[in-house]
Each structure stands twice: as C-alpha cells, then as structure tokens.
Amino acid sequence: MSIVDLKVSLQQHLAKTLQSLELPAESIIIETSRSAQFGDLSSNVALVLAREAGRPPLELAEAIREQLIVPEDTCSAVTVSKPGFINFSISETYLRNQISEILTKGEDYGKSEAGEGKRALVEFVSANPTGPLTVGHGRQAVLGDVVSNILELHGYDVTREYYFNDAGRQMRLLGESVRARYLELLGEDASVPEGGYEGSYIRDIAEQMVQLHGDSLKQQDDMTIFKQTAEKVIFSDIKATLAKIGLEFDNFMNEKTFYEDGTIDRVVEGLREKGLAYDKDGAVWFKTTQFGKDQDTVLIKGTGEPTYRLPDIAYHTQKVARGYDYIIDIFGADHKDTYPDVLSALEVLGYGTDHITVLIHQFVSLKESGQKVKMSTRKATFVTLEELIDRVGADVVRYFFIMRNMHSHLNFDLTLAIKESDENPVYYLQYAHARICNILKHAEETTELTIDGANHTLLQEPSEIALMKDMIRFPELTETALNTLEPQGITTFLYGLATLFHRFYTECRVVTDDEDISKARLGLVTSVKTVLANGLTILGISRPERM
RNA sequence: GCCCCGGUAGCUCAACCGGACAGAGCAUCGGCCUUCUAAGCCGAGGGUUACAGGUUCGAGUCCUGUCCGGGGUACCA
Incomplete structure (x- = not known):
C-alpha cells in the first residue's frame, strides 16, 4: 500500500468514526505532519467540525481518537495535539514493507495508470523560425518536456508538438532582412528594413546563399527563396539546440497547413454563421465583446492577411478534432489575453474545451552583470539557449528552469549562472x-x-x-x-x-x-x-x- | 484607465485543497576527512512574508484597498 493509499485508508476509517459520532464525513484532509513531534500524518477534522459538533476542538479530537480504529500494521499510534489535530504515526512494519515495494517496483515506483489508454497532446516552445532559441524559450522547453514526462509517467501516450507560423509578417521581414544582407555582401547598397532582424545569424544565412547561388538572386524581388532558406537554416539550428537539452518533438505543425486545407475558411464561415464574425472597415472581426472582452478582435486585416489569432483558432479546432483525451498548451505570459478568445471560438464552433489546459508561465528577465537586458529577437539582444547549454551543461539548465514556480518571474543573471554552475x-x-x-x-x-x-x-x-x-x-x-x-x-x-x-x-x-x-x-x-x-x-x- | 501574474532572510528561491515554530542554497562566521566520494556533514547569525484592513479556532496562502515589478489591453507575434 503506497502512502497515497494509506491516506485514503485513514480517511475511510475517520469517515466511519465521524458517522458513528453523527458528524458529516465529507472532505476529510490527511496531510503530512510538519514536525516529528506531531507524528507522520495528521488530520484537522476536529478543528473543522468543532463548531458544528458544538464541542471544543480538543475534546472532539479526543472523542474521535477514542472511537477510531486503525489497522495496526500501518499505524503505530494515534495522538491528539494542541489546538485539536489528530496525529498518526506510521508503523515500522509499514516502512519496512515500503522498502520491499520500492525494490520490487524499481523504475515503476511512482508511476500510476491514471492515463492508461489515453492520448495527450502537449504544445510548447512554438517559436517562429525567425532566430535562434533564447534563454526565454528555454524555460518553456524544459517546462513542456517535464510536463510531458509527468503525463507519460502516469500512462499517457504523449505527443510533444511544436506549432509554428511561417506565413505572416514576421517571416516576410525575415526574408527581407536576409535579402538585404545578401545584397550587401554583393556590394550592393541595401539595408535591413524597418523592424527587420539584425542578428548576426542573418548575415551567416546570407553568406550561405552567396556561396550557393552566387549573385544569381540579385534581381530576385520575390522573397520566397530568402525566406525559405532562412527558415530551413534556423529550424535546423533550433532542433539542434533542443536536442542538446534532450528534447525531441514528435510533431511540427505548420500554420500554412490550415490555409491549404481550408480550415481557416471554415472557421471564419462558422463564426459568421453564428453571427460572431462581421465585416467592418475592410477587416473581418470576431465579436469577442460577447465573451466579456472590452473590444472585438480583428481576424483578417484590411490587407487580407489574417492576424495570428485566426490560424491559432484553426489549429486548435484541428487539435481537438484529432481526438486527444488531454490537450495542454504552454504559453508565455504574453498570451494570457489571447487564449480565451481561442477557447471561446472553439466552443462556439461546437468543439469541447473541457479537456484543454493552458499553462501560462511568466517571463525570464535577463541580466548580465546585474544589468537588465531587454530581450528581443529582432534587435538581437538575447542570449541564446545554445550558448547557455554550452556554458553550463544541459543538466544545470534543466534544473535551473524547473526549480522555479512557473508563475513567478525568473531573474536570470547569465554571469551569475555561469559562475555558480559549479555549485x-x-x-x-x-x-x-x-x-x-x-x-x-x-x-x-x-x-x-x-x-x-x-x-x-x-x-x-x-x-x-x-x-x-x-x-x-x-x-x-x-x-x-x-x-x-x-x-x-x-x-x-x-x-x-x-x-x-x-x-x-x-x-x-x-x-x-x-x-x-x-x-x-x-x-x-x-x-x-x-x-x-x-x-x-x-x-x-x-x-x-x-x- | 481596465485585466492577468508576482512581491517571503543581503541575493536566488521553497512552503502539499488555509494548519502547528515560515524553510533551503549562495554570501558571512565557527567546527568535521587513517574508515563506502568533503560536489558532503554539523553549528551560528540573518524575517513585522511589500503595506493597511477584513474573514476564522488558525492567514505567506482566502477577500478588499494601496504601493512596487512584469505581461496584456494593436488591422505586431
């Protein structure tokens, strides 16, 4: 009997006793005692029920203790302490048996069958291929991988999925940036566009293109080749980085898929049918005010280009349609406000969302020698995850990211991390x-x-x-x-x-x-x-x- | 302005559906290697859990307000 079962067993025994005392037996809590003087496990039922029972907690606790019968092979003593706690001491017989149980189970110890026969999808990282993964992405990568491991431990068949967007404005800018560097290398007068990507990796990609294509792309005004090359190079870099911390995705989902297979159009039509999408000022809007938002949200811009929210919705309809029992999305704090729109849309379109859990983690703020650095892929003011792994090792990186609560901001001082990696x-x-x-x-x-x-x-x-x-x-x-x-x-x-x-x-x-x-x-x-x-x-x- | 997350030792962080005296590491000071690994162990100091109220047997944890930090509130992602 594991500790979990032992607690359940004690709950049941307590419930019986409470019934015999004509007290409600719901929500009995057994917790691990803080200090050895209070035994190993304890319950606060007497404190909770004192008012209802019309008796002082200590007296009630004592009354419960007198009536309570616990199996001797698990509990060696039951005592009552101060305000009215009932404390249980675990018997040595039980402890001894546990050693045998651990030795017998080996690597199965700690596993359960809660997810046996069920399929789970965990989406995380999902960084667009516009640059190397940063320390910020590292937090999500490790979090997502460990969450996946936890699900697998309990029997789930887990798919780790990476969703990316390569059709939008950012990718266009990426292509333009590469083209600018390419032309520069050929001695042309060109510069990275406003809001474009300034990292040195852009020049590396451009150099590769010069080697591969010479100056044959000089007159090329179509960005496609620049964009595609950049995406390919950057993605292989991303995958290599992920491999370094022992993370491998099962699936890469591309936004483009949902344009090509008509999912995007179906989402818009579906929302229109429900009267929740409408045209205004040349754009298509989603009536998010219906769901408590201050404003409606644009789905398709006046330029005809969808905002990221539309493919996101399309992607999620497809996720649900794939029939997973459990869907987990891991996002950074910047998505806090957008995912409810996705869930609202799913519900309106008739997709269930009860099995979707969204985990939001706070950002990593980066410091270097105590100075705060604003991370931006575009401005290339970031520290790459790969650099960090190379400096301190994968184990340290993983531990560093999961020893913190995901809801807290993570202050990351690179100088300190390197210095302290030894300890x-x-x-x-x-x-x-x-x-x-x-x-x-x-x-x-x-x-x-x-x-x-x-x-x-x-x-x-x-x-x-x-x-x-x-x-x-x-x-x-x-x-x-x-x-x-x-x-x-x-x-x-x-x-x-x-x-x-x-x-x-x-x-x-x-x-x-x-x-x-x-x-x-x-x-x-x-x-x-x-x-x-x-x-x-x-x-x-x-x-x-x-x- | 409004919404979300956070504020715990000098620093980085814990604290199991509200529980018993708020715990670690780093840093500071003092001890422990003839015996399976000293990347270790033992001890000392360090706190009004941002602040003010409230709820109750009991609040770091729940509620209200204020302050500070981060994020969102874009026809950016």
Missing part, C-alpha cells in the same frame, strides 16, 4: 545518486553481500527512519504533479531526500563487519537510489554513477 543544486542531487552507486560498487567488489533476505527491522537509527519516511512520499508527489502539472514539487522533494541521504551517509556506514546491518542498509540505499533515479528521470536530468 548548482543539481549536483547535490546527482552526488547523492553517485555516492549510492559507489557504495553498491564497493559492496560488490569487497563482499558477497546481497539485498536478498535483508532484515529491515535493523534500520533503527534516526537518520535511517527519517530517510525511509521521506522517500515513501514519492508516489504522492508524482500524483500531485499530474494534478497540478507543476514539476516543482518533485524538484523540492528530491532535494530534501538528497539532504536526508547525505546526513545518513555521514552518520551510518553501510558496508561493515556486521553483515545483517550491512544487508539492511544496502536495501535501504538501493531503494533511495531508485527514488532519486526515478525523480531525475522525470526531470530529464542525467543520473551519474560517479562524479
């Missing part, structure tokens, strides 16, 4: 894993000991008990991660587990002359290694066997 917390986790591997190696090389038939009752030291009590929380954390889609809890947990391991390591020697204790500790240490490894796998961070 990055990720090494602390990996070091715990490597240390365990080393112990196991040592045991294998110098003894005949195995973990078979180990007697885990011998694990009595406080640092051993603390370690066991902490590691068994893992399944609960992976479950929470699935519900919240926030990877951070796993990061925090792993850090705490590593701390308890390091403490254990300094206090207890694993391989000693006492074979029984050695076997028991080898079992303990192996189970800790399993939990650390499983957690790091979710985060996409490597699990070094030596450091």
Whole structure:
C-alpha cells in the first residue's frame, strides 16, 4: 500500500468514526505532519467540525481518537495535539514493507495508470523560425518536456508538438532582412528594413546563399527563396539546440497547413454563421465583446492577411478534432489575453474545451552583470539557449528552469549562472545518486553481500527512519504533479531526500563487519537510489554513477 | 484607465485543497576527512512574508484597498 493509499485508508476509517459520532464525513484532509513531534500524518477534522459538533476542538479530537480504529500494521499510534489535530504515526512494519515495494517496483515506483489508454497532446516552445532559441524559450522547453514526462509517467501516450507560423509578417521581414544582407555582401547598397532582424545569424544565412547561388538572386524581388532558406537554416539550428537539452518533438505543425486545407475558411464561415464574425472597415472581426472582452478582435486585416489569432483558432479546432483525451498548451505570459478568445471560438464552433489546459508561465528577465537586458529577437539582444547549454551543461539548465514556480518571474543573471554552475543544486542531487552507486560498487567488489533476505527491522537509527519516511512520499508527489502539472514539487522533494541521504551517509556506514546491518542498509540505499533515479528521470536530468 | 501574474532572510528561491515554530542554497562566521566520494556533514547569525484592513479556532496562502515589478489591453507575434 503506497502512502497515497494509506491516506485514503485513514480517511475511510475517520469517515466511519465521524458517522458513528453523527458528524458529516465529507472532505476529510490527511496531510503530512510538519514536525516529528506531531507524528507522520495528521488530520484537522476536529478543528473543522468543532463548531458544528458544538464541542471544543480538543475534546472532539479526543472523542474521535477514542472511537477510531486503525489497522495496526500501518499505524503505530494515534495522538491528539494542541489546538485539536489528530496525529498518526506510521508503523515500522509499514516502512519496512515500503522498502520491499520500492525494490520490487524499481523504475515503476511512482508511476500510476491514471492515463492508461489515453492520448495527450502537449504544445510548447512554438517559436517562429525567425532566430535562434533564447534563454526565454528555454524555460518553456524544459517546462513542456517535464510536463510531458509527468503525463507519460502516469500512462499517457504523449505527443510533444511544436506549432509554428511561417506565413505572416514576421517571416516576410525575415526574408527581407536576409535579402538585404545578401545584397550587401554583393556590394550592393541595401539595408535591413524597418523592424527587420539584425542578428548576426542573418548575415551567416546570407553568406550561405552567396556561396550557393552566387549573385544569381540579385534581381530576385520575390522573397520566397530568402525566406525559405532562412527558415530551413534556423529550424535546423533550433532542433539542434533542443536536442542538446534532450528534447525531441514528435510533431511540427505548420500554420500554412490550415490555409491549404481550408480550415481557416471554415472557421471564419462558422463564426459568421453564428453571427460572431462581421465585416467592418475592410477587416473581418470576431465579436469577442460577447465573451466579456472590452473590444472585438480583428481576424483578417484590411490587407487580407489574417492576424495570428485566426490560424491559432484553426489549429486548435484541428487539435481537438484529432481526438486527444488531454490537450495542454504552454504559453508565455504574453498570451494570457489571447487564449480565451481561442477557447471561446472553439466552443462556439461546437468543439469541447473541457479537456484543454493552458499553462501560462511568466517571463525570464535577463541580466548580465546585474544589468537588465531587454530581450528581443529582432534587435538581437538575447542570449541564446545554445550558448547557455554550452556554458553550463544541459543538466544545470534543466534544473535551473524547473526549480522555479512557473508563475513567478525568473531573474536570470547569465554571469551569475555561469559562475555558480559549479555549485548548482543539481549536483547535490546527482552526488547523492553517485555516492549510492559507489557504495553498491564497493559492496560488490569487497563482499558477497546481497539485498536478498535483508532484515529491515535493523534500520533503527534516526537518520535511517527519517530517510525511509521521506522517500515513501514519492508516489504522492508524482500524483500531485499530474494534478497540478507543476514539476516543482518533485524538484523540492528530491532535494530534501538528497539532504536526508547525505546526513545518513555521514552518520551510518553501510558496508561493515556486521553483515545483517550491512544487508539492511544496502536495501535501504538501493531503494533511495531508485527514488532519486526515478525523480531525475522525470526531470530529464542525467543520473551519474560517479562524479 | 481596465485585466492577468508576482512581491517571503543581503541575493536566488521553497512552503502539499488555509494548519502547528515560515524553510533551503549562495554570501558571512565557527567546527568535521587513517574508515563506502568533503560536489558532503554539523553549528551560528540573518524575517513585522511589500503595506493597511477584513474573514476564522488558525492567514505567506482566502477577500478588499494601496504601493512596487512584469505581461496584456494593436488591422505586431
């Protein structure tokens, strides 16, 4: 029985007791105790129900405790404390069984079948191919990948999807910028257009084109070749960067598809039929005021060119039509105001949106030596993700981005990140894993000991008990991660587990002359290694066997 | 102006549907390597959780207002 099941079981026992006391048994909360003096698990039911019961919380808690029957193989003691908490102590039998359970399950420990047979789509990064990925994109890349890992852990069949737009104004500007550099290289008088792209990579692309085509494109006024070459080069660069942090997309969806297959037209027609799209001032508008917005929104500009919102809607109708059980969109804070329009349109057009979850993360603000830098792809004032990975390594980058809450702004000081990469917390986790591997190696090389038939009752030291009590929380954390889609809890947990391991390591020697204790500790240490490894796998961070 | 997210130790961040004394790392100071890895361990100092009210047994967490930072409010993406 995992800790999750144990809590459910305690809830049920509490519910029975409450019923016998003629009290409502809904919403009973069992939480992990903050401090050992309050047992391992605790419930606040008595505090919550005191008013209704017309009795002081402490007295009610005591009454509940007297009536409560808990299975002895899981709970060794039930106590009542201060304001009226009911505290449960986990039995040693239960802890011991958990070690065996972890060892048996191995890499399956922490998994569930919540998403078995279900398909999920996670859309993220989705940066247009106008320049290299920046540190800002890195946050979303890592977040999306870890969210996908969490879904996979619970049995979902996950598709990682990258959506890009190569038909709009930005891509046209990109083409023009490349053409300008191309002409420049040929000694012509040309300059990057207003609002165009100024990064040095544009010149690199232009150089490639000179090598490939010579001056044969000099008279070329059609931007297509410049645009297409730029897109190709930049995309291969983007994919290479993503590969460096261990991220591979299953699908790249192109906006163009939705023009070609008529989805765009169908969306506009559909909205017109519902009376939610209309013509004004030469443009086509979406009546977003119907959904509580201050203003209506333009779908197709006077120039005949759609705004990005229209293909976005079209893309999402197609996403829903593909029949996924769970759709997750990950956007930066700049989309906060636009995705509700997409969802409104979907509903109007008869597509369900209940299975769509939108995760919005705040931006990364970049600092260099304490100075704030405004990131802009166009102005080329950005630090590329690739540069960062090359400087500090993929594991540090991944950890750096997921140890923070996605709703908080992330202050990223590049100078500091490079300087501090040597003491990055990720090494602390990996070091715990490597240390365990080393112990196991040592045991294998110098003894005949195995973990078979180990007697885990011998694990009595406080640092051993603390370690066991902490590691068994893992399944609960992976479950929470699935519900919240926030990877951070796993990061925090792993850090705490590593701390308890390091403490254990300094206090207890694993391989000693006492074979029984050695076997028991080898079992303990192996189970800790399993939990650390499983957690790091979710985060996409490597699990070094030596450091 | 209006809408959304945030404000926690000097710095970067935690804190499980509201719970018990707000925790780590870095930085500062002091200890610990003849024994499986010192990328480690132990200890000290450091806080009116931006501010003011409110809700209740209990608020960093929920509500209202103010201040500060970021984002949105484009026929830009």
